[in-house]
Amino acid sequence: MKAPLFGATFNRLFGHGWLGAGYLFLYLPIVALIIYSFNASPLPTVWGGFTLEWYRKLASDREMIAGLWLSLRIAFFTACASVVLGTLAAFALVKYRRFTGRTLFSGMVNAPLVMPEVIIGLSLLLMLVSMQRWLGFPERGMLTIWLGHLLVGLAYATVVIQARLQDMPPSLEEAAMDLGAKPWQVFYLVTLPMIAQALMSAWLLTFTLSLDDVVLSAFLSGPGATTMPLVIFSRARLGLNPSVNAVATVIIVVVTVGVVIASYLIAHAERRRQQEVAAAARANP
Amino acid sequence: MTTHPTTGESAWWQRIVPSGRGVVIGVPYFWLLLFFLLPFLIVTKISVSEMETVRFKDVLTLKEGLLQLTLKLSNYVFITQDDIYFKTYLASLKYAAVTTALCLAIGYPFAYFMARAKATIQPALLMLVMLPFWTSFLLRVYAWKGLLSENGWVAELLIGLRIDQILFAADLIEAPGKLMNTPFSLVIGMVYTYLPFMILPLYANLAKMDLRLLEAAADLGATPWVAFWKVTVPLSKAGIIAGSMLVFIPCVGEFVIPELLGGPKTLMIGRVLWDEFFSNNDWPLASAVAVVMILLIIVPLAIFNKYQAEATEKRS
Numbered sequence: 287m288k289a290p291l292f293g294a295t296f297n298r299l300f301g302h303g304w305l306g307a308g309y310l311f312l313y314l315p316i317v318a319l320i321i322y323s324f325n326a327s328p329l330p331t332v333w334g335g336f337t338l339e340w341y342r343k344l345a346s347d348r349e350m351i352a353g354l355w356l357s358l359r360i361a362f363f364t365a366c367a368s369v370v371l372g373t374l375a376a377f378a379l380v381k382y383r384r385f386t387g388r389t390l391f392s393g394m395v396n397a398p399l400v401m402p403e404v405i406i407g408l409s410l411l412l413m414l415v416s417m418q419r420w421l422g423f424p425e426r427g428m429l430t431i432w433l434g435h436l437l438v439g440l441a442y443a444t445v446v447i448q449a450r451l452q453d454m455p456p457s458l459e460e461a462a463m464d465l466g467a468k469p470w471q472v473f474y475l476v477t478l479p480m481i482a483q484a485l486m487s488a489w490l491l492t493f494t495l496s497l498d499d500v501v502l503s504a505f506l507s508g509p510g511a512t513t514m515p516l517v518i519f520s521r522a523r524l525g526l527n528p529s530v531n532a533v534a535t536v537i538i539v540v541v542t543v544g545v546v547i548a549s550y551l552i553a554h555a556e557r558r559r560q561q562e563v564a565a566a567a568r569a570n571p
Numbered sequence: 572m573t574t575h576p577t578t579g580e581s582a583w584w585q586r587i588v589p590s591g592r593g594v595v596i597g598v599p600y601f602w603l604l605l606f607f608l609l610p611f612l613i614v615t616k617i618s619v620s621e622m623e624t625v626r627f628k629d630v631l632t633l634k635e636g637l638l639q640l641t642l643k644l645s646n647y648v649f650i651t652q653d654d655i656y657f658k659t660y661l662a663s664l665k666y667a668a669v670t671t672a673l674c675l676a677i678g679y680p681f682a683y684f685m686a687r688a689k690a691t692i693q694p695a696l697l698m699l700v701m702l703p704f705w706t707s708f709l710l711r712v713y714a715w716k717g718l719l720s721e722n723g724w725v726a727e728l729l730i731g732l733r734i735d736q737i738l739f740a741a742d743l744i745e746a747p748g749k750l751m752n753t754p755f756s757l758v759i760g761m762v763y764t765y766l767p768f769m770i771l772p773l774y775a776n777l778a779k780m781d782l783r784l785l786e787a788a789a790d791l792g793a794t795p796w797v798a799f800w801k802v803t804v805p806l807s808k809a810g811i812i813a814g815s816m817l818v819f820i821p822c823v824g825e826f827v828i829p830e831l832l833g834g835p836k837t838l839m840i841g842r843v844l845w846d847e848f849f850s851n852n853d854w855p856l857a858s859a860v861a862v863v864m865i866l867l868i869i870v871p872l873a874i875f876n877k878y879q880a881e882a883t884e885k886r887s
Contacts, residue, residue: 301684305696308681311763312703315714318724322717331722375599385596389880394603396879397872400817402824404841405861408848409610412617412858437606440599469591491705498707500827505848515709522713522831526720534710541706549698 316538323531330526340532350533353514357497360428364435365493369485372443380451398441407505410434426508434502439492446491450484483552490548494541618646618858646859659838660867667822670761674769674818682773704767712831715760719750726750752834760832761822769814776810809878816875820868840864
């Protein structure tokens with residue numbers, strides 16, 4: 287920047303300080319959570335030496351493991367369905383500038399991003415209860431939780447995929463169409479490879495959102511369908527619990543490693559694609 | 572796309588099988604109407620019906636061959652007359668507004684310095700903001716319970732710096748040294764959780780800004796401080812509004828954070844709804860609480876939708 291706010295050195299130091307303090311604020315709780323998962327003391331905030339006791343207990347914690355298994359299955363199906371519906375919704379919004387009720391449609395896609403979850407959970411549950419009274423299904427359980435997670439997942443997936451579709455030049459699809467490709471061929475051969483990274487990001491994001499959700503699951507779960515966040519939440523409500531710290535550490539490590547690897551692969555694929563585009567441009571000047 | 576290339580006539584089956592366009596728009600549209608819009612209509616309906624012993628009465632009933640409409644507005648009368656609901660709605664709006672203001676005050680400089688950092692490290696900085704966002708929100712809120720409890724790291728630090736005295740004087744905590752289960756711990760938790768939602772749209776906005784505009788302002792004699800307020804801030808208006816709505820609206824109805832960090836005395840409407848539903852099993856009253864909450868956030872929601880739509884129009 288040509289004109290610094292208060293003089294270059296002060297400006298840089300202030301900027302670094304602000305960023306550093308901000309990241310400290312964002313990461314301090316995570317670090318504390320991990321450190322206290324190895325705490326041997328019975329008092330949760332007093333350090334009493336190193337132990338792996340809580341992890342050993344976690345391995346035989348049936349309630350938590352059953353919850354994890356249920357959560358993983360719901361998150362998997364939520365992520366897959368969110369990406370499919372989100373792709374359709376993003377296409378509808380980007381490719382078709384006008385259709386009947388477009389404003390209502392974009393409103394319904396965006397609203398779950400901010401709508402308080404207690405409202406979504408309550409209204410969806412009451413509808414499903416009414417539906418069950420008329421049709422005899424669905425029973426509250428995995429399916430109903432999935433429906434709730436899908437509503438929020440669809441919104442997030444659409445935003446991610448929409449951003450990618452908008453940055454994509456329409457010339458490539460038009461060229462394919464001019465060369466005689468049918469619409470579905472254009473989609474599979476041109477569009478899909480170009481938005482593949484966005485689909486991957488959307489899948490991961492909706493997977494983690496579903497894996498984390500408490501409120502929608504609490505409203506929509508039935509007897510016997512207790513997801514892992516519900517187990518964690520019921521323990522956390524009662525107070526500090528080292529078993530929560532241990533499960534938190536496992537989740538944080540797995541998610542961090544997963545996200546870092548995925549974003550590395552996505553960035554790598556993107557670079558290679560750009561190199562190929564550049565090479566093709568050089569070959570056909 | 573559905574017509575024959577030479578004759579221009581549709582094949583008979585093409586009239587039955589929906590077109591590509593129809594499927595692309597129709598499937599998500601139908602899904603959202605069924606699982607997003609319809610539930611709100613049902614909630615509104617239930618909020619004006621009466622609770623019976625096991626199930627609530629239908630609004631429309633057939634009585635002696637005549638369709639009868641019974642609207643019970645008693646739930647709404649109850650909400651408006653009982654002082655506690657009014658206070659709780661007010662408190663929720665207040666906490667959400669304070670959280671939004673704090674997120675903006677912390678997040679704007681943060682996003683600004685991120686956007687002006689070296690281009691090579693910006694992806695890493697962005698990744699570091701996103702990463703906590705990917706890891707469990709529930710667990711990160713729970714972590715604050717440990718940090719703010721007695722002997723917790725942040726509690727020790729704040730008490731050591733005598734900041735608890737200031738917080739006590741400002742009536743944000745109940746007693747010096749007791750930080751958990753207070754308005755203070757609630758707001759810390761909400762600011763912490765929603766800060767990335769403020770930073771990300773602001774960063775996206777500030778990173779795109781044309782820096783030549785600042786040079787032009789400097790050439791025209793503006794000091795950097797003036798240029799910041801007259802050029803940078805107005806240009807980032809869309810980011811400020813998007814970020815503020817992303818923080819404010821969900822905060823109004825927040826449940827998990829007040830439940831874990833707010834203690835029994837901090838009033839939040841999300842908890843009232845939860846208790847009416849799960850503890851008192853009063854579905855019509857819970858529905859009425861939800862309908863009033865929707866009415867409170869409908870204007871911010873409309874603003875959010877408008878800016879979200881405008882942002883997508885502009886980019887393409």
